[in-house]
Amino acid sequence: MTTKSIPINLLLNWRLHLIVVIISAISELIGIQSIPIANAKLLFLPLFYAFILCLFLNPNITKFSDKIITKKSASIAAPILIVAILPFIAKFGTLIGPALPKIADAGAAMIFQELGNLGTMLIAMPIAVLIFKMGREAIGATYSIAREPNIALISDRYGLKSKEGIGVMGVYVMGTMFGTLYFSLMAGFLATTGWFDPRALAMACGVGSGSMTAACSGTLATAFPAMKDELLAFAGASNLLTNATGLYIAIFIALPFAEWFYKKLSGEAKSTPLTTEAK
Amino acid sequence: MNTHIENAVAENLEEGRLSLKESILVLAVISIVSLVSNWAGTGISPIQAFPAMLIIYAMVIVGLLLSKFIPIGFPAVAWVSLVSVLISIPISPLSAPVLAELKNLGFLAIVTPVLAYAAMAIAKAEVDLFKKSGLKIAAISILVFTGTYVGSVFVADALL
Structure with a gap:
């Protein structure tokens, strides 16, 4: 199982990248929000929503997301992340x-x-x-x-x-x-x-x-x-x-x-x- | 008991490196993704932000090449960072034109897809490890993150 074994079509798996594009766009459109706590504020950034939303779409975490993207396709996100x-x-x-x-x-x-x-x-x-x-x-x-x-x-x-x-x-x-x-x-x-x-x-x-x-x-x-x-x-x-x-x-x-x-x-x-x- | 999980995570770490060719290809896709995210976040169209993305893409590839051909154990992130810092220091002739283009690419907008990939990258082994010894490790991790961050804040604040 060397790095050479990653097939190109898996790297370019359109489902994975499409999910990321859609979720990123939605998150960016929601924009920055904040919740006041006492004298301070908790800030929520788009990157926060993107992370949470994608957790729900990760087939290793939720069952239904298996239908959207296979575990194998999702697993390619790990090496991609290093480059991303x-x-x-x-x-x-x-x-x-x-x-x-x-x-x-x-x-x-x-x-x-x-x-x-x-x-x-x-x-x-x-x-x-x-x-x-x-x-x-x-x-x-x-x-x-x-x-x-x-x-x-x-x-x-x-x-x-x-x-x-x-x-x-x-x-x-x-x-x-x-x-x-x-x-x-x-x-x-x-x-x-x-x-x-x-x-x-x-x-x-x-x-x-x-x-x-x-x-x-x-x-x-x-x-x-x-x-x-x-x-x-x-x-x-x-x-x-x-x-x-x-x-x-x-x-x-x-x-x-x-x-x-x-x-x-x-x-x-x-x-x-x-x-x-x-x- | 935990060993097979640890093994899987360790294997993941070792295997999870793309070759230079694969990296260059994947980066092209990530650049497109970033342009869309930037569009949604800042309203700057992908066409207008395209030169900025191309500059970023070039800097990353130069950094990857350096890390490949100068094997002194410096991670690729450090090389990429070094390249872009050197290009943008005030005495660099490229500084002004590059910075003018890069204004079209929002800082936060290109981080958002990274976090999306990060959430998708969480593997079965990691979920299992979390379920098994989750609370204890979660508590220690929070202390570690807080301690590291606040420790550094205190030192920096005292010396500024």
């Missing part, structure tokens, strides 16, 4: 370029916020270990935001069938399914509270995948229309930096720290697996 994000990344880049001088001004904040994502362990790891009584799954689940480079690292160190592997895959799957929506809602909500510099909110959008960055910064751009270009540029630059440095931060800082923190929390005195030391 690229035009958006290109558009994103053209927002970063013109703003490069401004981004350079925020240099220190931009670089060090990459380390901010270590914050995830301080919150998630104790809860995973102490409250949910998770084992070494907690290392895989909480050492990073579980995108592709992070999976590659865990796979390299422990193997994907290990407990650490199951942990990282679990969060990866959740991120794939709901991460984009959650990022968009969270950013939109924090934006309307007025607690943070919008540029800080935008930079933090870059911590995850391309589509998370898109959803997150798209929401911010809607919340602060006057700063739209600047915010998109900051988020895009941050995501570029994450792509370039994320793996190294994971290897040299996040994973060793996760190992250490896990041992502290679980009181595990045993030595780490041989593979960790052998590397």
Whole structure:
């Protein structure tokens, strides 16, 4: 089952692309909506509707959609997705370029916020270990935001069938399914509270995948229309930096720290697996 | 117990790469889809936005070629991003004309189809994994996403 085995007619399956076109058009026509909550607002973007509507049309999720598109045809969306994000990344880049001088001004904040994502362990790891009584799954689940480079690292160190592997895959799957929506809602909500510099909110959008960055910064751009270009540029630059440095931060800082923190929390005195030391 | 699910997901990850030729073909279809989405969202007709889409298409292909022929482990997304950043920096001679065309392509409108593909791409194995250990992992995932995002916001906010 190599990549070569994907037949062209499956890649160009008209049902899949037609569903995407129709749903996208409907979602765009509905447009941006918002719901007020206390002093803040939840923002809903077309990308949100497109995601939800297509969940209903996914034959792996709802029974009736089997009649609209087969599971086999829908499965081709996975490799397509990897490519589909690229035009958006290109558009994103053209927002970063013109703003490069401004981004350079925020240099220190931009670089060090990459380390901010270590914050995830301080919150998630104790809860995973102490409250949910998770084992070494907690290392895989909480050492990073579980995108592709992070999976590659865990796979390299422990193997994907290990407990650490199951942990990282679990969060990866959740991120794939709901991460984009959650990022968009969270950013939109924090934006309307007025607690943070919008540029800080935008930079933090870059911590995850391309589509998370898109959803997150798209929401911010809607919340602060006057700063739209600047915010998109900051988020895009941050995501570029994450792509370039994320793996190294994971290897040299996040994973060793996760190992250490896990041992502290679980009181595990045993030595780490041989593979960790052998590397 | 969970292993076969994990295997399936892992296999998905490994197999899920299109060849360069397939990518170029699929990108053409995605470009058409994006033009329609852009039309519905911004009211700019596909004909008017066509040059912008063509520029984007070219930048993506250059990025894919670079990632293929310069194998230093830089992901394709990073190459594509680098190409488009370099073209649009103020000192680039292409910057002004390219940016003027790209105004016809809405940022959010081209993300919408991506999310539609994302929802269609959710596989049986992922649904099963979710049903089996859903709540615990969902709770941890939310903490992970929130912790990562808010952690970065705090650091960035303090240093700005």
